[in-house]
Amino acid sequence: MQIGMIGLGRMGGNMVRRLKAGGHTVVGFDVNPESARDVDGLEALVAALDAPRIVWVMVPAGKPTESTIDALKALLEPGDVVIDGGNSKYTEDRNHAASLAERGIRFLDCGVSGGVWGAERGYALMLGGDRETFEYVRPLLETLKPEGEHGLVLAGPVGGGHFAKMVHNGIEYGMMQAFGEGFATMMKSEYIDNPAETMDSWREGSVVASWLLDLFDNATEHDPELADVPAVANESGEAKWMIEAALELGVPTPATAAALWQRQTSRGGADDILRVVTAMRAQFGGHVTKVDEIATH
Template identity: 85%
Template structure:
């Protein structure tokens, strides 16, 4: 595999260069080198404002290039000054950004150079770039004009703050992007530190805590909840959409079923093509494709996200399992990076639409089985003369044991003032995921006895088993003469 070292041919970013700055990354190089594609990946991964320098050209310049007439420096100076003004606005606003600009001459780069600006030079030979350019369609730069760009190209010097990315190694834009991020991080730029604006629908225990973590991470969140005491920012979905700038991102954190269905339906009417909806609730995975298809009719993207972390997620971070296409996922990656725990793990792009909630379904099925096993172990020790302190025994497993788990940490909290859990009701509801997992596993021919047993135990705890056991006891009395009255059982 090609390593970052072989992709990055030069890096003159001083250590700590980005400290206290809102950096602007200028992706430079001749037409066809791949700077726009890598810039798009950088913008998505780092949450950066982005721009394409070609969009700043006056119409006269575009007309000349479309006619095959090379631009003169007199044509370029006003264009570069307009672009420089945009860079100044980003720096003044404290908004990190990425912009693509050929910037072939040093004099052009001098026009754009500022404290905090770094040039990323996509470096390749004429033949390598020509091969890339030959596959492009609908761009006003023609392949036969490429030589004129190489003729005037002045590569960045050692005294310029820049990174050189070698193309032509069979690397993907994603790999080239990651290599650039690595170089930027050594200069003090924090990957994933870009800020986004997002709407959150549902400000309950999960949604409200997620908003708190996102805001602490620098993101701007507009919150809506039906409850006027929720700390909401707006009082309706219409107001939430109006408060967001396109392209909008709206995260739904409401109960599954009808509440989610109606919210998705209404957002489909209010949002515009290019906007994105994320369902972070506990919807069934089969419903995700229906929601995605309905939104796609309006040109709206969709992601499903299984979220685990409970009320502790605001501080610890959330485990996130995301379903959807690569492009939509990349656009909101900064949000996921902020919500996940610190470190390598905690976030996975699990698969296409439905994959996030399918993964969360399996996750919760495993969770059911783990909690059931801990409960059975505790109950066994409670009834044994050999164990004097079942709670302390279980808590001892929090270190060095193969069953070490965050669940054991939570058990210690629960047992701190009630070691025998006498004040905890013996009732455990189920939210649907384990049941869905057992159903899916049966369809797939996978035996899941541990999950099924935990699920049946929860169903039993809700009281339905009382009538069942009354029938069993009555029948045993009929054919075997076994006791049937409560007072008789008590003395049996």
């Protein structure tokens, strides 16, 4: 098939590689003139594609996605398809779909997982939209997904793809947090000589065997105690969205919430909180730290 790809960064660029290797024709555009783009603007991209066109948007969520979809609305024709493969919030998808539908342009939202390894391993794809449009673009999706029967799903109507990816990332947060807590516990214990080697042993035959554990082994191969890794973890926002959605649905998500709070704490947001706690403990119980030497009254 033929497809236009907007956004040629770490994800978009690797997806283009996989699509081309699968025999598809890709016209790529990125705002960065030093990227491997084929055209220098959206108008040129649309002009280079045969109707009905398929355009995949792989740019940061929020204003970049909004402005790109608005521009495509004015350039595309009835019957064309826009796929939002970024990490947009699921609640935004219906607005995008309704806006594009005013001009007869079809819309799919797609949650994409696979990271920088996707070009070789394939991507897990979660789509939201109608079945007819999904089947129309399916040859592209089959090329992007891993080999085998899994890795591709029409999760539900518009918004379903990004909702599924949001939940996927929330689960990912919890899994990584659990591995981290296990590693930290073994690091402190006199009973474990090599925590990294111990966790590496779980990669086969264990119920916790996973690709995340494989990646942990990669990370600790030359730094078994992760001494050179900063103790800071950013969060993309999707776990926060999942917790908000779960609260609205009445679903308890303590593991995901704990993992999110831990990431936020790692960025120093808790420093002032802990200073307040330490100050109050010093006031009522004389729990003075050696560092602070807080005076009690």
